[in-house]
Amino acid sequence: MEEPSILPFPYQFKEISDEEKSIIKRVYNAPIASECVRVGPKGYIVYKPYINDAENIYNMPLRPTDVFVASYQRSGTTWTQELVWLLVNDLDYSTAAAIPLTARYQFLEIFMYFGEEGQDSYLNSSINMANVDMNKLFEIMKLWSTPATQLLANAPSPRFVKTHLPLTLLSPKILETAKVVYVARDPRDVVVSCYHHARLLTVTAYSGTFKEFWNLFHKSLFTLTPYFEHVKEAWDKRHNPNLLFLFYEELSKDLPTVIHRVADFLGKQLDDDQMAKLCDHLSFKNFKNNISVNYEDLREFGLMDENETFVRKGKVGGWRDYFDEDMTQQADQWINDNLQDTDLRFPSTNLIE
Template sequence: MGENKRLSFPFDVEETEPEEKSEIKRLFNYPKIDLTRVGPKGYVMPRPYIEQAENIYNLSIRPSDVFVASFQRAGTTWTQELVWLVANDFDYETALSVPINHRYPFLEIYMLFTEWRNDCLKNVDIMKSKEQKEKLFKMLEVNSQPVTEKLEAMPSPRFIKTHLPMSFLPPTIVDTAKVIYVARDPRDIAVSCYHHARLLKILDFVGEFKDFWKLFVNDCFIRTPYFEHVKEAWNMRHHPNMLFLFYEELTKDLPAVVRRVANFLGKEVTPKQMARLCDHLSFENFKKNKSVNYEDLREVDAVTPNETFIRKGKVNGWRDYFDKDMAQQAKRWIEDNLRGTDLRFPHVIG
């Protein structure tokens, strides 16, 4: 977009309700989480997001750009690695040596790290070593600065990760760039988000899963409402520049998804390349791959020691967390939100 065509961010921002703020403060140990609601669907966003919302909305999109988009914890990292390797002619040397967050700038990551960065810098002297301080400064530089300026300076092709709903992204995105969106059963999303909120010290969730589920199903967690997020992408799925995937498809038939991605990107995959890629992306190998596990956060004590970024990768793992009442509530919630749509999650047990 040229300067003369700069658009105003089209959505209003509202404060979350006092009782929601109180519950969030009770359940999240990090005291500076301040959430707002954005737009008519009421997407829950950290306040720092608002500072850069218009810049993101006006990001100059290039035809060579590839976006991997999703609601968080939908299999995004797995999809990113698959897409990057297919698009980059299976360059495993780079994939294994360059962390995925350096290969894919995360469009709105700054909104989670802004306040945490300020606190870290105030308390940096308590850190034990010069090496750890240097790693901290490097991590903060990557994660707390707005990504739009960095993207403008990046050479093409650019690979970009986002968990923003499609309506928050530049209006020309699917007319210009390639977008791969991945969705997942919301019950498994909730379980994975719960562990992720416990993992990251910028959130530091201290409640039980039942507490988290209540926030999630009532659209009080970051980037909810979930179904509105997915529907926005689902409604674009027939656009030639949008590829809509389900996490459950990747787990059931990874080669079929690889072929779909390759076709979408105009690439060929030989049987030998397919075999190596599927081995590289196998859960056992993926979980051990330091390039995709955000080890830079662990090195600077930004994550809790008893949680991991790549966790279990199970389909229907939610059954280990939901009691009977929660399962019935979830079933009704899903039915209510899918009513009147043709959106269905494949290979999922109800």
């Protein structure tokens, strides 16, 4: 059998400037946070370990049964993952409860957070590790630092993959072969959720204010920004039969309708009883308390700040509690500028008429 040809990774990597690095260092306690580079003409921010597996991700052998859940981070990814997995697996709630979501999906680029720099950042932090099972911790670190492309090579089908990488950094054949569910969210709510997530994860140890985080984000100095380029890549492919584009706001406002759309996309049908049970399972109250999806097991290793949670409030429009008047005006201008060249519109953002 002829071996598939390996495509050279088509994009260049560029170091961020010393000034940009100093801005990041001022608000992060972990060295890994500033050990990043820009990739490709759009300048997506990635941590340096990503470079080592970029070509393998780009050339990842795909199967027709593969299902990707893709998004810019904190856009409703976990919610969508659980929905997709249950539909593909014929509503197998018992297995979903028994096996954490992290084990049901491979997180394609998690290795870039837990390479040598990330592990050093965590192990040299001020976290009290007196009660941590170090053997188990090192097993987890080893697993997470292993490129997912290696783990996926021998994984049984169907394979479920989570990624926050933009489409251009994935295989150019992905929409010819696999199914991709992409979910997007109002960027202002994304910023708020990313801020809390950056505080949550001790591996990066964000210590700045929300306003400082906002400046990082909208100036494209946070992981995998620029945000709008990420979303627009998927939006431009929304008519491809192998990509389903969802909005977080739609999930929040009309979950049954979105479930029907996802079910149709995956070739599944639900009766009224199945729909009612799935809606109840995915209701935010139940989802937040679902230990299979909320990552609470990571607390025993000190990987999560005690004052933050992985699944937070799920609120649409919660950004208003964080943005002052100047930031609101900045955000309005930022959104308007970035929507000028596209018909992309967010359900909760009506700035351009």
